[in-house]
Amino acid sequence: MNTPVIAIIGAGPCGLTLARLFECKGIDYVVYERDESPESNRNGGSLDIHGDTGQLALRECGLFDKFMQRARYEDTVFAIADKAGERLLELGQGRDAPEIDRTDLRQILLDSIPEDKIKWGHALKSATPGNDKSPVLRFANDTEFSGFKLIVGADGAWSKVRPMVTRATPMYTGKSFIVSTIHHANPLYETIASKVKAGSSLSIGCGKYIMIQRQGDGSYRISFGLQAPEGFFRNGSVDLQDTEATRRVLLLQFYADWSDEYKDLVRYSTDFCAWPLYSLSPEDMGWESMQGVTLAGDAAHLAYPGGEGVNVAMTDSLKLASKIAEHGVNHIAQAVQEYEADMFSRAIDAITESKAMENVMYSENPQAFVDHICA
Structure with a gap:
C-alpha cells in the first residue's frame, strides 16, 4: 500500500477542515483519530463561526451551503449581567457569526471526506524522528507508520506531535x-x-x-x-x-x-x-521550522477559550492547504515555512486577546467585560 503524502493527526474541526481542503485540491492524505468511530464524538457545545475566518474556510471547502442549513443566526444575541441577575447590556443581534453545534460542524466535514481516508481508533502515543529523519508515528493500538512527507499535528491541547517542534508546554x-x-x-x-x-x-x-x-x-x-x-x-x-x-x-x-x-x-x-x-504563551510562538512536521489549531497555539479558537484553527487549515497547493507536494518544506510565519503572527494576536478576555471574564463585576468588548 502506498504511503499517503500527508498524515493529519486529529479529526476535530481543524483536522477535518484540512482534510476536506486536501480532498478538494487533490492532495493525498490520511487522518488518524483516537475516537473509535464517528459515533463516539465528544460534545463540545456550540461554536460561533466568523465571516472572515471560519466561514471563509467553509466556502473554500465547498461546504458553506451545508453549513448555512445548520447555522443559527438567531443565537448571535449575547446578554451580560451581574451576579444579582441585572442585565447591563445586550448585543450581537445580526452579527455575522452564527452558532452551530460542534457535533453538527464535525458531521458536515465528515460527510465530505471519503470514509477510507479516516483511520478511527488510532490514538497517537508518540511522534519521533526515524532513521531517515522522516517522523515515525506510533499508536496505542500497536501500529506504526512512517514515510510521510508531512505530519500535521491537529491533535489539540495535549498534542503528541508538538514535542517534535517545540518544548512549549501548556x-x-x-x-x-x-x-x-x-x-x-x-x-x-x-x-x-x-x-x-x-x-x-x-x-x-x-x-x-x-x-x-x-x-x-x-x-x-x-x-x-x-x-x-x-x-x-x-x-x-x-x-x-x-x-x-x-x-x-x-x-x-x-x-x-x-x-x-x-x-x-x-x-x-x-x-x-x-x-x-x-x-500556551505568545513567547512560545516562533519555533524553527522542522522538516516533515507542523502544527495547527490548539496543538500550535492553545489559548483561553474566548470565542476565536475554532476560527483561528480553521484559518490555519485554510492557510496551510493553500500554501501546499501553491508550492506543490515536492516543496512542502517551503510551504510549511511560509505557513508557520503567518500562523505565528496570527497566534500571538489570538493568545494575547484571549488573555485579555480571560482577565475581564473573571473580574469582580461585569463592567470590566463590558468596557473591553465595547472598546
Whole structure:
C-alpha cells in the first residue's frame, strides 16, 4: 500500500477542515483519530463561526451551503449581567457569526471526506524522528507508520506531535469550567428558556462567572467559570460523579453570594464535567521550522477559550492547504515555512486577546467585560 503524502493527526474541526481542503485540491492524505468511530464524538457545545475566518474556510471547502442549513443566526444575541441577575447590556443581534453545534460542524466535514481516508481508533502515543529523519508515528493500538512527507499535528491541547517542534508546554491558567446541560425535561428548563431565550447570557461577579448558552436542540449548556487549584475537580478533591456533593461545593465555596436564580442553575444541574483551562504563551510562538512536521489549531497555539479558537484553527487549515497547493507536494518544506510565519503572527494576536478576555471574564463585576468588548 502506498504511503499517503500527508498524515493529519486529529479529526476535530481543524483536522477535518484540512482534510476536506486536501480532498478538494487533490492532495493525498490520511487522518488518524483516537475516537473509535464517528459515533463516539465528544460534545463540545456550540461554536460561533466568523465571516472572515471560519466561514471563509467553509466556502473554500465547498461546504458553506451545508453549513448555512445548520447555522443559527438567531443565537448571535449575547446578554451580560451581574451576579444579582441585572442585565447591563445586550448585543450581537445580526452579527455575522452564527452558532452551530460542534457535533453538527464535525458531521458536515465528515460527510465530505471519503470514509477510507479516516483511520478511527488510532490514538497517537508518540511522534519521533526515524532513521531517515522522516517522523515515525506510533499508536496505542500497536501500529506504526512512517514515510510521510508531512505530519500535521491537529491533535489539540495535549498534542503528541508538538514535542517534535517545540518544548512549549501548556500552563494551567488557574481557571476551570464546570459544565452541565439543562435539557427540556429538567424542571428548570422553562424558567431558563423564558429568561434567556435565544443566544447566550454571561453573568460575572466576584472573580467568577456563569454562562448560559442555547444549543441546537434547544437545551441550555451551563458553564460555571471558576478560579480553582489545578486538579481541584479531577484529583479527588471533588467527585463530579456525586451530583449532590458537587452542588454543595459550588453553592458553598463559589456561588454563596449569588442570587437565587443562579443558585437554581447549580441546584438543578446534573452530569457535571470539569474542563481545566490551559494556555500556551505568545513567547512560545516562533519555533524553527522542522522538516516533515507542523502544527495547527490548539496543538500550535492553545489559548483561553474566548470565542476565536475554532476560527483561528480553521484559518490555519485554510492557510496551510493553500500554501501546499501553491508550492506543490515536492516543496512542502517551503510551504510549511511560509505557513508557520503567518500562523505565528496570527497566534500571538489570538493568545494575547484571549488573555485579555480571560482577565475581564473573571473580574469582580461585569463592567470590566463590558468596557473591553465595547472598546
